[in-house]
Amino acid sequence: MARNKRISFLAELTKGYDRVLDIGTDHGLVLQKAFEKGYIKEAIATDLREKPLQQAKNNLKNYPATYILSDGFLAVKVPFDLAIIAGMGAYLIADIMDHAPEGNQTYILQANEKTEILREYLLNHGFKIIDEYVVHDRFYYVVLKVVRGLMVLNEEDLYLGPILKNKPESIEYYARKAHQIEKILPGADPERQIELGKMLKIYKNL
Numbered sequence: 745m746a747r748n749k750r751i752s753f754l755a756e757l758t759k760g761y762d763r764v765l766d767i768g769t770d771h772g773l774v775l776q777k778a779f780e781k782g783y784i785k786e787a788i789a790t791d792l793r794e795k796p797l798q799q800a801k802n803n804l805k806n807y808p809a810t811y812i813l814s815d816g817f818l819a820v821k822v823p824f825d826l827a828i829i830a831g832m833g834a835y836l837i838a839d840i841m842d843h844a845p846e847g848n849q850t851y852i853l854q855a856n857e858k859t860e861i862l863r864e865y866l867l868n869h870g871f872k873i874i875d876e877y878v879v880h881d882r883f884y885y886v887v888l889k890v891v892r893g894l895m896v897l898n899e900e901d902l903y904l905g906p907i908l909k910n911k912p913e914s915i916e917y918y919a920r921k922a923h924q925i926e927k928i929l930p931g932a933d934p935e936r937q938i939e940l941g942k943m944l945k946i947y948k949n950l
C-alpha cells in the first residue's frame with residue numbers, strides 16, 4: 745500500500761505526454777496506473793532483466809505497450825515524449841542519463857537517495873530542472889522533472905532543490921533529513937562528520 749502513493753504520483757506526472765518510456769519498469773506499475781487513469785496513449789516499458797520485463801508484460805497486457813530489454817537507453821531506438829527513471833540509486837540514474845537522446849523530451853527522475861548527486865550530475869551535463877516534488881508514504885521521495893538546458897545551482901540548491909526549497913511541503917522533508925543526520929552524526933568518522941555538519945546546517949537553514 746505504501747508504495748502506491750509514490751507510484752500514483754509518478755503516474756500522475758505522465759499526464760499530457762502521449763508516448764511514455766519507463767526505464768527500469770520492473771512490474772510496470774507506474775505505466776499500469778497511467779493507463780488505468782487514462783493519462784497516456786502509448787508506453788514503452790524497458791528493463792535490464794528479462795524477468796521484470798515479463799512481469800510488466802503480464803500487468804500491461806490490455807494496453808498498447810511495447811517492451812524492450814535494454815540497459816538504460818542503449819537499445820531504445822523508438823521516439824518518446826517523456827521518460828521515467830525511478831526507484832533506483834542516484835549514480836545509476838546519472839549513468840543512464842548519460843545516454844539520453846538529444847532532443848526536447850522531458851524526464852521524470854526519482855532517486856531513492858542522494859538526490860543532491862543527481863542534481864549535481866544534471867547541472868554538469870546540460871540538463872535543467874523544471875520542477876521538483878516531494879512524496880511521502882513510508883519514506884520521503886524527491887521527484888525531479890527535467891529537460892535539456894542550462895541552470896545555475898549553488899551548493900545549498902544541490903541539497904534543498906532549487907524549486908523544492910520554495911514549496912511548503914519541503915519543510916517537513918528538510919526537518920526529517922536534519923533529524924536523520926543528527927542521529928548518525930555522532931557515530932560518523934571525523935571526515936564524514938564535517939560533511940554531515942555542513943548538510944545539517946543547510947537542512948536547518950542555519
Ligand SMILES: C[S@@+](CC[C@H](N)C(=O)[O-])C[C@H]1O[C@@H](n2cnc3c(N)ncnc32)[C@H](O)[C@@H]1O
Nearest residue numbers: 767768769770791792793796814815816830831
Ligand atoms: C527497484 S526497481 C524500480 C521499479 C520502478 N521503476 C519503480 O520506480 O517502482 C529497479 C528496476 O530497474 C531495473 N534496472 C536496473 N538497472 C537498469 C538499467 N541499467 N537499465 C534498465 N533497467 C535497469 C531493475 O532490473 C529493476 O527492475
